[in-house]
Amino acid sequence: MPSAKPLPTEKTAPKRAVKTPRQAVSPKRSDSAVAAIDKVDTGFLQTLMGYNARRAALSIIELFLERLAPYGLKPVDFSVMSTIQHNPGVTSRQLCAALNLLPPNLVGLIQSLESRGLIERKPHPHDGRAVGLHATAKGQALMVQAEQTASDLEIEKTAKLTPAQRKTLLALLQKIYL
Amino acid sequence: MPSAKPLPTEKTAPKRAVKTPRQAVSPKRSDSAVAAIDKVDTGFLQTLMGYNARRAALSIIELFLERLAPYGLKPVDFSVMSTIQHNPGVTSRQLCAALNLLPPNLVGLIQSLESRGLIERKPHPHDGRAVGLHATAKGQALMVQAEQTASDLEIEKTAKLTPAQRKTLLALLQKIYL
DNA sequence: TATTGTTATACTCTATAACTATA
DNA sequence: TATAGTTATAGAGTATAACAATA
Numbered sequence: 001m002p003s004a005k006p007l008p009t010e011k012t013a014p015k016r017a018v019k020t021p022r023q024a025v026s027p028k029r030s031d032s033a034v035a036a037i038d039k040v041d042t043g044f045l046q047t048l049m050g051y052n053a054r055r056a057a058l059s060i061i062e063l064f065l066e067r068l069a070p071y072g073l074k075p076v077d078f079s080v081m082s083t084i085q086h087n088p089g090v091t092s093r094q095l096c097a098a099l100n101l102l103p104p105n106l107v108g109l110i111q112s113l114e115s116r117g118l119i120e121r122k123p124h125p126h127d128g129r130a131v132g133l134h135a136t137a138k139g140q141a142l143m144v145q146a147e148q149t150a151s152d153l154e155i156e157k158t159a160k161l162t163p164a165q166r167k168t169l170l171a172l173l174q175k176i177y178l
Numbered sequence: 179m180p181s182a183k184p185l186p187t188e189k190t191a192p193k194r195a196v197k198t199p200r201q202a203v204s205p206k207r208s209d210s211a212v213a214a215i216d217k218v219d220t221g222f223l224q225t226l227m228g229y230n231a232r233r234a235a236l237s238i239i240e241l242f243l244e245r246l247a248p249y250g251l252k253p254v255d256f257s258v259m260s261t262i263q264h265n266p267g268v269t270s271r272q273l274c275a276a277l278n279l280l281p282p283n284l285v286g287l288i289q290s291l292e293s294r295g296l297i298e299r300k301p302h303p304h305d306g307r308a309v310g311l312h313a314t315a316k317g318q319a320l321m322v323q324a325e326q327t328a329s330d331l332e333i334e335k336t337a338k339l340t341p342a343q344r345k346t347l348l349a350l351l352q353k354i355y356l
Numbered sequence: 357t358a359t360t361g362t363t364a365t366a367c368t369c370t371a372t373a374a375c376t377a378t379a
Numbered sequence: 380t381a382t383a384g385t386t387a388t389a390g391a392g393t394a395t396a397a398c399a400a401t402a
Binding site for chain 4 (some may be wrong): 074076101102104105127128129130
């Protein structure tokens, strides 16, 4: 699904080849009108953090969807499973707060993970309303593999960055949303 | 709409106050089970670029929606308008490639902007199939204001960053998706 | 009265297939 | 045959209101 997308700039350019051949034939068209044909200027947008952060996130998520598909995990499933695994007994409400999800949207997610045998719901020790979530052995084994796959894919996707730059980027992004 | 969301960690914590008062009354519960009550550990997710970029982007976009609402512009509308303004005569196909949009999803957007008198569609000089998009005087005036508002909001949202850090962050993000 | 988890539901976003008209 | 723009539509994501059980 996310593989055949019209990516920006260079990535899809070789496949389409735009107007390059024709322009080679008649190279001196009126440049004022043709200016936008070869290269589109998105200079202002590139000064916006929101735009760049979103484009970078989508770029990574695209590969994430592909690589994590064998585990049956989409980004949200992965985030939920990872948080449950590292916080045994965590409640739905806590997951919503930690991951910025809305309770109604988490219900189906939890049910799905439970029906797949990846998590268990146990009564909360101190609150009869709440339910503690726990990763099963199967779920834990899956997440060990999934987290490794996710880490590998991220290194690959951020290959143009040095480890130091990668660390810096993570820290700066967290300064925005935390 | 985007104002009353359950934000993560500290931001909603003061409103809920979780279990702090009760824990103060009986401070020595079995810490193994109560560990997840106060603070949820999302440590692993925070090592992932995709997660951090998405959270940062959503955080900025949330404020963007609020501040740009008076202009009747959502992030995609803004991106399209900004690109048209800075690339007079750009085509839909070029917009899709530059902004990573799918053609069918751009149609309604363009029609909406045109019906609002913000852009004009003119026949393409060299290609009878294509249509050149141009910002009207009204559209240009709107975007001058909108771009200033967007820049202001971004500075505000990235207030924890120094100008140098902000510049670094933009450059590093572009290394990922460009 | 407030909160957890839930249901139902609506709205938006994203994606695919297929058509037309031009090249 | 291939591309630009379009239509229709399906699917996923995101949002609000309201309810039952429990605190």
